Amino acid sequence: MNAGDDTGPALPWHAALWRHMAGGLAADRVAHGLLIAGTPGVGKRSFARRLVSALLCRDRTLGGDACGVCAGCRQRAAGTHPDISRLTPEDGGKAIKVEQVRRFSHALHLTPQYATGRIGWIDPADALSISAANSLLKTLEEPPAGCHIVLVSDRVSALLPTIRSRCQIWTVPAADPAVAREWLTARAFDPARIDDDRLRTPLALLARRDADAGALIEQWDKDLARLLARRVNPVSAAERAIEAERRLWVDWLYRRCNDLLLASLEGGAGTVDHALAEGARRVGRRRLEAWSRRVAEVARTAATNADWRLVVESVFIELSQYVAEATDPHER
Template sequence: MQLEGLPAVSVPLPWQAEDWQRLEQQVSEGRFPHALLLAGMPAIGKERLALALARLLLCHRPSAGHNCGECQACELSRSGAHGDFLWLQPQEKSRVIKIDQVREAVNFAHWTAGFGERKVLVIAPADAMNTNAANALLKSLEEPADNTHILLVCSRLHGVPATIRSRCQLLKLAPPDTGASLGWLDNLTGERATSQSLLDLANGRPLLAEQMYRESSADTLLAQRAALGAVIRGEARAVETAAALSDLDAGEFLVLVTDFIEQHLRDLDGSQLAASGPGAFVLLDDLRGTQRAMAGGSNPNPQLLKESVLEQLSRQLGAPAAGAKMLA
């Protein structure tokens, strides 16, 4: 998340209006929880919601249900220089939030606020904390510091330890409404047909659609999915396709294949689903297990991982035979 050069006021996305109304009411009535866990599918704006909440909590004069954009706290949070606001995320190319980062955050949580009444700590993604890091956070959740709020953001709720989940108020964000997503994308693309095409390609995730539009990457994704389709039709070998997808790191590759399988399942009719669905679900479970292992610090060889996954993709979706477990 980029925390410098923010707009004066941070607002939730259109499809978050109902959740925002409840959260803002909790803030205004002094009932906002010490720890809030925001969970939902990727690329739907969870981090943007957390940012809007953080700036509202820090603002000295909230206005119209949002941060005012004019007080000292808003100026500081806008520039990324607010001393009572800490955003924790994996450093550089790491996929993991490490224990040293969490220890720093725990110390931050017990400082006295220097610019207002509250301090805010955001951990995103919370499912990127390794076991030691999650354990280090427990004390701050069990013995909350006065006027300190912790916002945790995750796409894989099962990736957050139960000890952490049980000490947070949980808000599961629903998939975005299609109409609201399209209306929001129309402001970017200026054309409904383009918005619809991008949203379909992004499997209903508007922030992924936005990213593809800004990076002109829709054609690249279509080509990658076409390569996976060729594998399950027996038109391409796993080794060759793995080489063609060499630009993707292991994490990006797993997301690509997971999205492809989920879309493949949605496109099947009843008889097709009965024939190849079980194998597809087995493979999805394997993929998610590998993602969990990588989030915990596992570092598989990217080329071997891709070849193994693509071989299973061919077996599970192209034929009924069961595949072997992936390398993790």
């Protein structure tokens, strides 16, 4: 697991599949080789993390989930559990190599630190080269006592038949569109214009939104830096923000305002890049504090029927005026 990686809330369309898994956990009938498969976007890795968490927990809930408070759970959540070994493509490569499998198999044979045993995590399993897959077969056939190997794959057909045959396959289902709509709405995602086929893979929709949001935020940061350097017209800067999801843009604006205030302090490190920090120091804390009051008004206005274009333009125009005051004595 990655540092700080936790299972998060259970995905509702996994409920029926998890009940079967919980029954196996309670009866101690979970196979040593588990292949978690499914279409991209259905939450295979969430299901696999939930399973790994349960396997490493010494005090599972009645529903089969990890307790979250025992020593093993705390270490797993922190990404420091000593009994988890990962097998993934290294150095940005596309294939898992045979040398990696040998090191992985050796690690699985080490004595576990906890009585819950060791976990091997292979992701994506379809990245195994043919020689690597063949090398893994012996470990899958004769795993160390108390060891579970969890393989995650988008393309089960890409795995060698000999690998598939040695694993218990758990296919994570697609989401029911109605369930997905409710789940996405709770995460500030508007599914109104999404067709049922795409709703069946809700995590893919969120991933696309997050990727798009990252690109938008990068552009907004650039526009803000140019505005602070008097290299862009405030109306032009506002133009790229107007069509964005209001909630996302307002959240970015509020956070960046706080970041600029922190950066404006003498010696303040802040969390923004050099261009934004330099601009904040030029404008000064007093002017940024005044601008922050305008930003707070914008946040309140976002849910009203106010002319959004004028609202967005006004917040940038006001900031540009403070920038002019700070850099041009004739503007004061």
